[in-house]
Amino acid sequence: MVSRVIPAQPFDLVIFGGTGDLARRKILPALFRRYCAGQMDRDARIIGAARGDMDDAAYRDFARAAIDEFDDDAVCAAEHLETFLSQLSYVTLDARGDDGWAALKDRLDGSERIRAFYFSVGPALFGDLATRIEAHGLATPEARIVVEKPFGRDLASARALNAELAKHFKETQIYRIDHYLGKETVQNLMAIRFGNTLFEPLWNSQYVDHIQITVAESGGVGTRGGYYDKSGAMRDMMQNHIMQLLCLTTMEPPAKYDPHAVRDEKLKVIRALSPVEPGDVVRGQYEGTDRLPGYRNEVENCDTLTESFVAIKARICNWRWAGTPFYLRTGKRLRARASEIAIVFKDAPHSIFGAAAGRHRNILTIRLQPNEGIEMGVTIKEPGPGGMRLVDVPLDMTFSEALGPEAADIPDAYERLIMDVIRGDQTLFMRGDEVEAAWEWTDPIIDAWEASGAAPLRYATGSSGPDDALALMHRDGRSWREIRP
Numbered sequence: 257m258v259s260r261v262i263p264a265q266p267f268d269l270v271i272f273g274g275t276g277d278l279a280r281r282k283i284l285p286a287l288f289r290r291y292c293a294g295q296m297d298r299d300a301r302i303i304g305a306a307r308g309d310m311d312d313a314a315y316r317d318f319a320r321a322a323i324d325e326f327d328d329d330a331v332c333a334a335e336h337l338e339t340f341l342s343q344l345s346y347v348t349l350d351a352r353g354d355d356g357w358a359a360l361k362d363r364l365d366g367s368e369r370i371r372a373f374y375f376s377v378g379p380a381l382f383g384d385l386a387t388r389i390e391a392h393g394l395a396t397p398e399a400r401i402v403v404e405k406p407f408g409r410d411l412a413s414a415r416a417l418n419a420e421l422a423k424h425f426k427e428t429q430i431y432r433i434d435h436y437l438g439k440e441t442v443q444n445l446m447a448i449r450f451g452n453t454l455f456e457p458l459w460n461s462q463y464v465d466h467i468q469i470t471v472a473e474s475g476g477v478g479t480r481g482g483y484y485d486k487s488g489a490m491r492d493m494m495q496n497h498i499m500q501l502l503c504l505t506t507m508e509p510p511a512k513y514d515p516h517a518v519r520d521e522k523l524k525v526i527r528a529l530s531p532v533e534p535g536d537v538v539r540g541q542y543e544g545t546d547r548l549p550g551y552r553n554e555v556e557n558c559d560t561l562t563e564s565f566v567a568i569k570a571r572i573c574n575w576r577w578a579g580t581p582f583y584l585r586t587g588k589r590l591r592a593r594a595s596e597i598a599i600v601f602k603d604a605p606h607s608i609f610g611a612a613a614g615r616h617r618n619i620l621t622i623r624l625q626p627n628e629g630i631e632m633g634v635t636i637k638e639p640g641p642g643g644m645r646l647v648d649v650p651l652d653m654t655f656s657e658a659l660g661p662e663a664a665d666i667p668d669a670y671e672r673l674i675m676d677v678i679r680g681d682q683t684l685f686m687r688g689d690e691v692e693a694a695w696e697w698t699d700p701i702i703d704a705w706e707a708s709g710a711a712p713l714r715y716a717t718g719s720s721g722p723d724d725a726l727a728l729m730h731r732d733g734r735s736w737r738e739i740r741p
């Protein structure tokens with residue numbers, strides 16, 4: 257099967273924070289891979305911008321080292337690397353002052369092409385950048401800005417940030433990135449649901465027993481301790497990534513696959529979430545081992561109440577999902593790095609095979625990492641002469657097997673999303689009202705924790721989280737799926 261790569265139009269992409277960790281690990285390698293795939297125009301220009309003193313040659317060296325280190329696919333030959341790097345340049349510039357902006361304007365002037373500004377800097381600088389882009393006359397009517405997470409730390413700050421950006425850019429120019437939405441399997445979730453007649457009739461509380469979403473990491477906070485401790489699992493993962501996965505899994509079919517229709521439906525889901533009961537939330541902090549520090553030691557704050565794990569039982573109050581529980585969990589230092597959405601269907605209404613056949617359920621699993629893919633668990637007869645014994649087997653829809661080896665080379669989420677910015681497609685980016693609605697749901701949970709002053713529960717490194725998280729499902733007669741790589 258031949259993959260179809262549609263070249264993007266020529267563009268200028270300014271990466272504010274072009275020397276930072278995100279640019280190094282994700283943005284520059286992603287651009288290089290799109291270049292190799294023939295999707296990045298040979299006239300496109302990428303301009304790194306930060307305060308550090310650097311010339312174009314030094315920035316190209318920085319990008320070369322980043323690609324060497326983080327483009328492990330090695331899909332592109334060395335000769336392509338040099339031509340790609342020739343399209344990069346660098347401007348020394350301060351988001352908080354006026355130094356360097358005239359040089360950036362000179363670099364961009366005279367070009368009619370699409371202009372994108374990637375805000376790969378701390379969120380405190382988003383407003384400064386938006387203001388100066390406009391003040392220095394860099395914002396063309398077609399210009400777009402890409403805003404990294406975190407988008408606020410509560411409803412009030414998200415509203416203030418939306419208002420600040422709205423002074424300078426229209427909503428159609430603002431791309432709030434959530435890289436989970438750029439994952440191939442997440443988009444496939446929509447294709448599975450709305451491209452087939454098979455699943456959608458069953459996709460409701462009548463046939464679905466419950467849905468569980470797990471985003472588990474095996475690593476701790478590592479060098480990000482300072483940042484993470486001000487945020488925690490609720491703000492860092494639940495309010496954005498898990499909420500977005502929940503929306504795509506449960507939304508009504510949009511009338512068409514376009515940014516307004518899809519985001520309207522996602523927003524309706526968030527607004528239909530009921531407030532979470534105190535007994536339906538569990539939060540935890542990982543303990544250390546002989547070799548690894550515990551959370552408190554790792555963030556160097558022995559009194560911290562920030563959670564490295566959270567599990568929630570959520571409910572969506574609408575016709576489709578009334579009565580169906582949604583179990584959501586995320587955490588660090590868990591048994592394995594594994595993220596999945598599992599749609600657990602109800603038991604067959606009557607077993608003609610009798611009690612001895614045991615309990616069997618269909619489970620549709622969308623694996624986000626590792627090994628992106630979709631698996632449908634079906635019940636069949638165990639082969640052999642031993643009577644009617646039933647066994648559950650997976651129908652594995654691994655892309656490479658179905659679509660050929662080319663499909664195994666799944667683009668990184670950033671590749672897809674950056675190209676969407678250039679194409680002007682906002683479908684996989686969060687709209688301002690969605691972000692605010694998500695904070696509206698999470699704020700009361702965080703406020704209640706802060707008001708109580710209670711410490712998160714401890715859990716062992718390499719476990720599935722605190723015992724209370726297991727109890728959250730056991731008391732409903734259900735259990736979490738095993739966290740396995």
Ligand code: NAP
Nearest residue numbers: 273274275276277278306307308350351376377378404405
């Ligand atoms: P970082 O490593 O600290 O890099 C920050 C960048 O911003 C550097 O290039 C820095 O260079 C530049 N910068 C700082 N102050 C500036 C100023 N006043 N004017 C112009 N440039 C300035 O941060 P990061 O990890 O790349 O994160 C960037 C953004 O992405 C943050 O919002 C973060 O939350 C988000 N994010 C990061 C990751 C990740 O994996 N790293 C993942 C998701 C989201 P100079 O100091 O030389 O100016």
